Amino acid sequence: MEYNSSGNEETLVVPEIKEAVSLKAWLEKYGPFSAKDFVDGMKCMFRGAKLLDSNGILHRDRHPANELVRRNHGGLEMFTIDTGSAVKKGDERNDHVQTTLAKFSSDPLVGGFFTDQIKSYGEDSEAYGLAFTALNTLTSQPPVLYDYRNGTAINNFTGESLLDEKGRVVPEKHKVAIDQAISQIPLAKRFALRNHLKWMRKALTLNQGERYTKLEDLFEDFDKACKPSKLSKLVRGGALGVAASGLIALGIAGSTVAYGPLARPDTQAVEQKSKIPIIPTFDGYKLETRNPLFSLNFHMRSKDKPSEVVYDTLSSKKESEGVSSRVEPSVSLERGKKYEIYLSPQQLLVLKSGLSGFTGKVYVEGLEGKTFNTDLIMADPTGYDMAGPNLPYDLSFEIPKEIQDGNYNLAVEIYAQNAPTGGNVIDGTQEINYEKWGKCIARKRVPVTVGNPSLKYSMSMLRLNSYMGGYFSIENQTISNKVQAAFPSGIEIELSCPEEPGFKSCYTNDSAVQSQLSHSFSVPNFKSEEERTLQVLVKNGTNIEGCTFFPIRTERMSYNTGSASYYSSIEPSPSKEWSDKLIGYRKAIYTSDATSSIDKR
Numbered sequence: 057m058e059y060n061s062s063g064n065e066e067t068l069v070v071p072e073i074k075e076a077v078s079l080k081a082w083l084e085k086y087g088p089f090s091a092k093d094f095v096d097g098m099k100c101m102f103r104g105a106k107l108l109d110s111n112g113i114l115h116r117d118r119h120p121a122n123e124l125v126r127r128n129h130g131g132l133e134m135f136t137i138d139t140g141s142a143v144k145k146g147d148e149r150n151d152h153v154q155t156t157l158a159k160f161s162s163d164p165l166v167g168g169f170f171t172d173q174i175k176s177y178g179e180d181s182e183a184y185g186l187a188f189t190a191l192n193t194l195t196s197q198p199p200v201l202y203d204y205r206n207g208t209a210i211n212n213f214t215g216e217s218l219l220d221e222k223g224r225v226v227p228e229k230h231k232v233a234i235d236q237a238i239s240q241i242p243l244a245k246r247f248a249l250r251n252h253l254k255w256m257r258k259a260l261t262l263n264q265g266e267r268y269t270k271l272e273d274l275f276e277d278f279d280k281a282c283k284p285s286k287l288s289k290l291v292r293g294g295a296l297g298v299a300a301s302g303l304i305a306l307g308i309a310g311s312t313v314a315y316g317p318l319a320r321p322d323t324q325a326v327e328q329k330s331k332i333p334i335i336p337t338f339d340g341y342k343l344e345t346r347n348p349l350f351s352l353n354f355h356m357r358s359k360d361k362p363s364e365v366v367y368d369t370l371s372s373k374k375e376s377e378g379v380s381s382r383v384e385p386s387v388s389l390e391r392g393k394k395y396e397i398y399l400s401p402q403q404l405l406v407l408k409s410g411l412s413g414f415t416g417k418v419y420v421e422g423l424e425g426k427t428f429n430t431d432l433i434m435a436d437p438t439g440y441d442m443a444g445p446n447l448p449y450d451l452s453f454e455i456p457k458e459i460q461d462g463n464y465n466l467a468v469e470i471y472a473q474n475a476p477t478g479g480n481v482i483d484g485t486q487e488i489n490y491e492k493w494g495k496c497i498a499r500k501r502v503p504v505t506v507g508n509p510s511l512k513y514s515m516s517m518l519r520l521n522s523y524m525g526g527y528f529s530i531e532n533q534t535i536s537n538k539v540q541a542a543f544p545s546g547i548e549i550e551l552s553c554p555e556e557p558g559f560k561s562c563y564t565n566d567s568a569v570q571s572q573l574s575h576s577f578s579v580p581n582f583k584s585e586e587e588r589t590l591q592v593l594v595k596n597g598t599n600i601e602g603c604t605f606f607p608i609r610t611e612r613m614s615y616n617t618g619s620a621s622y623y624s625s626i627e628p629s630p631s632k633e634w635s636d637k638l639i640g641y642r643k644a645i646y647t648s649d650a651t652s653s654i655d656k657r
Contacts, residue, residue: 076126076135079193083120085404087337087348088241089193091248093132095282097125098190098252100134102278105186108142109271116177117141118185119161120192143177161188161198165262169204170225183268187259190252191237194245199237200230213237213341214517214529227262234260239519240340243611243625251281331489332405334472336497338628340518342384343606345499345628349411349488350403350432352498354468356387359394359452366395367502386503386514386533387466392457399451401470401498403432411484413477416470418453419635420504421605422642426453430470460646461507463514463594463602470498471632495629511547511601513594518606520579520590520626526551529574530594540571548595551577553608554641555588579624582610587631588624591641603645605638 077085089097101123108115115122117138124135163181168174192198200218201210202225209218209225211233218229238246238253246253255277261267268274336347346352355368367387389395397418403411412431419425428451474494476485490497503514517529530549534541547565561577582588588608594601607630610622 076124076133078121079123079125079134079189080120082125083192083196085348086332087335087346088196089132090333090335091245094190094193094249094252096132097134097193098278099282101136101186101189102275104136105182105271106275108136108139109275112145113139113142114145114177114179114182115139115142115185116182118182118189120189123189145179161185162202162204164200164202164204164209164225164230165264167204169207170202170209170219170223172224178269179271180267180269182271183259183274186274187256191234191256191260194241194249195237200233211236213240225262230260230262236519240337242337243623252278255281331487333491334488334497335491336628338626340626341516343501343516343518345496347497349405350401350498352468352470352500353400353402354500355398355400356466356502357396357398359396362396369500384503384514384516386463386505386512388505389455389466391455391459391506394452394454396452397468399428399430399468401430401432405488407484407487409483409487411488413473413485414470415632416468417632417635418451418466418468420453420455421465421467421635422603422638422645423456423459424639425467425635426451455506459506460600461509462505462600463509463512464504464506465604466502466504467635468500468502469496469635471495472497492629495631496634497629499628499630509601510599511544511594511596513601515592515604517574518626520606520608520624525576525578526590527574527576528592529572531572542571543573544596546597547573549573549575550591550593550595552591552593553580553582553588554591554637554644555586556580556582581622582608582624583622585610585612585622587627587634589634589637589641590626591645593645600645603642605641607634 105115115136117140118136122136122138124137126133126135163177163184164170165175166177166181188198198212201208201212202218203209207223210216211218211229213233213236216229218225218233220226234257238257241249255274258266258277259268259274332348334347334349336345338345353369355370356366358364358366366389399416401414410431414430414432415427416430417425417427472490472493472495473485477483505512512533513530514533515528515530517527519527528551532541532543543565545566549563549565551561553559559580563573563575563577565573588610590606590608592604592606594603607627608624609627610624612622
């Protein structure tokens with residue numbers, strides 16, 4: 057540490073922390089924390105928070121860029137940095153920190169920007185910042201985006217405003233956004249961290265009578281959630297949670313931190329526990345599967361007009377005829393026409409050895425597809441290798457001439473290797489550990505319109521929250537005079553499971569004033585852990601407008617009593633054979649029985 061006294065008796069603290077990266081960069085690279093990493097990291101962060109609190113100091117600038125993360129002896133450590141905006145208790149300010157990221161993570165009740173009363177930053181706001189950072193580690197993205205400079209407050213999962221007509225925040229809408237963020241956490245992880253989620257919810261509420269008013273109360277609840285560990289023990293031993301102990305700088309423009317890349321063991325045989333976990337996650341907003349190893353980017357061109365790009369994952373979120381869409385716009389494809397996919401899966405993790413041997417598939421859901429082999433590339437994320445690495449130029453597909461008018465989904469999937477490379481060959485598969493070897497680890501779904509259906513729509517916001525049921529939203533993308541059209545009355549949406557004929561959940565739109573329809577539905581108690589399918593069918597009168605499919609997994613939860621329950625959730629890693637089953641399911645939809653009136657049960 058370097059301590060330099062200035063003329064006004066302020067102290068500049070310059071910690072030197074090596075082999076660490078910011079929490080923001082860590083989450084972008086590796087994805088959400090595991091349950092163990094969460095507990096390890098939070099113990100460090102709370103150790104630092106307790107140290108500041110014992111010195112009567114509020115950090116006031118808590119967000120993922122002000123936490124450093126590193127691996128140490130198989131565990132995870134976090135260090136709080138940048139005390140340049142800190143204040144002493146009793147000298148609370150009612151203004152917001154002016155840093156770019158702080159505006160998103162600061163307590164929205166402070167300053168009177170989103171409320172009728174001007175409130176100063178106190179211990180309740182510090183608790184909010186701690187919980188906001190904690191939740192970020194489990195979702196990799198903030199649940200809400202408050203920007204006091206522009207006067208906007210957005211639900212980061214739906215894009216909806218959290219403000220009323222007077223520009224004041226609505227606590228109930230804020231709570232919904234927090235709940236939606238928590239629903240993104242896999243069920244098993246939510247169950248393991250259920251006690252931690254309690255203090256996070258309490259710290260993040262905007263209801264004055266329900267939130268923490270003293271940090272010591274938050275520390276006590278955190279202590280209980282970490283049993284058998286005690287928070288008082290966190291102050292003794294181990295790495296300090298704050299990047300500097302002793303005197304803390306006040307009024308200084310932040311601490312200077314030096315850090316480098318994470319060190320990896322220089323051995324050929326990496327132990328299982330030290331391998332990098334590759335755990336795919338399902339994004340319910342974009343309806344895609346992502347992983348921390350690589351990003352699945354591609355673009356599509358018409359084969360007879362290769363100069364025209366029909367679709368590009370890097371620029372797919374466009375405005376359609378001047379109307380801003382809340383979901384990804386549909387792509388119009390023509391019957392009997394061939395299209396080519398140019399793949400560019402870009403590696404995100406830096407491994408000591410190369411990684412190859414990936415397989416994949418391109419298909420329209422319910423139709424035959426084409427398989428391919430590919431490697432990963434390290435490239436400029438704004439550029440493409442025209443055919444992708446080791447990818448044939450003829451990765452093309454054709455829209456069948458006999459296909460019905462309607463809404464479909466083009467899917468591109470990449471599967472993990474079946475097992476680590478053995479023998480004397482050393483490659484990247486020995487440095488990583490897939491959650492499910494041989495299964496899908498990346499999947500992008502492109503909404504497609506064929507022909508001239510009476511309704512053009514895209515689906516988004518799919519949630520399947522075990523015993524809590526499910527939730528989905530679809531948007532009408534028909535444009536009339538540059539205005540997003542409302543759904544016609546009588547639109548019917550049926551959710552079913554082809555493997556479970558007894559399950560059906562239906563929804564009918566009785567009004568014609570909305571361009572976006574949302575619906576909650578129940579999920580049956582499938583007492584089997586076999587792979588299943590959620591089928592979403594949209595009808596307009598007697599016309600089938602489109603169908604969408606999602607893989608479902610069922611998890612068995614046991615209790616001390618010996619009883620067991622089964623919970624369903626979206627499976628981010630379907631098997632290679634799952635897409636083949638959709639061919640039969642689609643054929644069944646378009647039979648005479650399937651096109652009859654929907655049974656409204």
